[in-house]
Amino acid sequence: MSISFAPLKNDTFLRALLRQPTEYTPLWLMRQAGRYLPEYRATRARAGSFLGLAKNPDYATEVTLQPLDRFPLDAAILFSDILTVPDAMGLGLYFADGEGPKFERPLRDEKAVLALREPDLASLQYVFDAVTQIRAELNGRVPLIGFSGSPWTLACYMVEGGGSDDFRSVKTMLYNRPDLMQHILRTNAASVAAYLNAQIDAGAQAVMIFDTWGGALADGAYQQFSLASMREVMRQLKREKDGVRIPSIVFTKGGGLWLEEIAGIGADAVGLDWTVNLASARQRVGDRVALQGNLDPVVLFADPGQIQAEVAKVLESFGKPQAGSGHVFNLGHGISQFTPPDSVAVMVEAVHRISRGLRG
């Protein structure tokens, strides 16, 4: 069964991902629906808790659309938590007051690891309902991005039981029991692929894999564990829906050294953090993939003139898009909760104006 949605009015973002010509450089922001917006904080207060917000399709739709009502962004991204999949696997996601996400039942021993199963997608129906509702309410304004954490990034939380400074537990398992780690990553890869495919079926027009903690791995371990499991996700991922291409983006924060390898796993675009020089990244990957990034989020705490200057540097570093190349402007990581919303307006205007000029 296929749901019918309004035709897309602004497909600039999708064209950039597919390295087709665009009139300007499209942009969206990682975590664009979030705490830096007073209207988000108001909705969250009504929802009572973060999970109350994320698990309710009405609220998720409301906050997903909020940044688009403020700024002429070129894509929406599903509002959801990165840990919905392990939660649906039965690990018991919760948020302690003022702390990050935690799991009640982390994977602490062989028995727990071997008992791990792919989740019943029915338990994630609230996510797919949100995707469909957001896509309908977008009414074709801009494309909707679905997303998931990478198999490795999910494994970090699943084994550590929460955030970590040094990833001691999960990396010790990786070094000592690579068989157990690969079991988790295989299970996660199949789950992530099924999860993203269901988001595509529900209406997502592009998908992104966030490998937030891939950069914590040593060279060698990264390729063997995080990258290999993302390649497996890509292998199982739908590439089109009803005859329309669904572009994909992979983003390993801190993965700039592995750019060539990341560009080779079958995604249409690679996300880059702010440590990467876009000109040399473009040189390294040629026209194999589009690039997404990479303004330092802290630039948004500077004055308007400085924001415009730093936006110009990023756009000029990528250079004039040629036939076959694609650039999606973004931050190099999620927007800070302390960002003044007016700074986002300055940045969005600057990206659109300056990038049109570069094409002139």
Added chain:
Amino acid sequence: MSISFAPLKNDTFLRALLRQPTEYTPLWLMRQAGRYLPEYRATRARAGSFLGLAKNPDYATEVTLQPLDRFPLDAAILFSDILTVPDAMGLGLYFADGEGPKFERPLRDEKAVLALREPDLASLQYVFDAVTQIRAELNGRVPLIGFSGSPWTLACYMVEGGGSDDFRSVKTMLYNRPDLMQHILRTNAASVAAYLNAQIDAGAQAVMIFDTWGGALADGAYQQFSLASMREVMRQLKREKDGVRIPSIVFTKGGGLWLEEIAGIGADAVGLDWTVNLASARQRVGDRVALQGNLDPVVLFADPGQIQAEVAKVLESFGKPQAGSGHVFNLGHGISQFTPPDSVAVMVEAVHRISRGLRG
């Protein structure tokens, strides 16, 4: 005036830094004198506090030598705090219970920045006394490394007033008031150079600059701020003492993408974290510098067989040292306080044994 010390019995580390032939790959560990050792914790308990330990040359000497009594390491490194220099500038270093370092008087405004002066080296005499005392008590066993934080890394603490997740204050100053940031970095560079030169005069046989937070900077900002100020330190640094070369090492954690540029600022060696592939690093810098690194510190939580296998991978990745190349084995970052000391013994033995084999 020059102090007379015992002749060096093991100069393997210094020869590797100068890219001279060695019989095996020398090693030491960042933070080798530290909390993972019960004897360190005992000394610290006697000293009463971390600063009580770091500011007392007797205690500093005692803990500097502790890891050498346990393991046949190839270098000692001065035990001190990374923030002694800004403390001597009058910022008021203190440690709150269970937290990291903090400053009572961080650089929060233009007035504070413009009032910043190089410290009176006399107020750092306790550091130089420790260097001389350690060097004397080493009695030529292995060389003694002096060190400092990089100008940028010191600036991070000086502006933030402590540690930070996002370096929002210091980077906002960098983007909005680059003139103020450069004033801090110029002052820090001159101070760091004078501080390292005084350590060399006091007996340090090699020096290392820790650019712990350089990797938080965006491409472009890194070169303009952190790297440029380290180049200035190198320009002002003594290269020999009493006719003996004093090799230098620079280490930007997360700086692998900028390796060629780091290798060009005049240091003898470049430290690498575990995300960097040693073989490709060696290819990128040729024989311009020696390389130091880069085992993931979490490997030391694995079983002996795994530790040995990962040590072998690092050594084999660098490959057989040829004439003109140099490798110093180290971790890719400081050793974790939770590391089992027995794991360090396994690693040290493996580095020495396997690297001899590679030369055979």
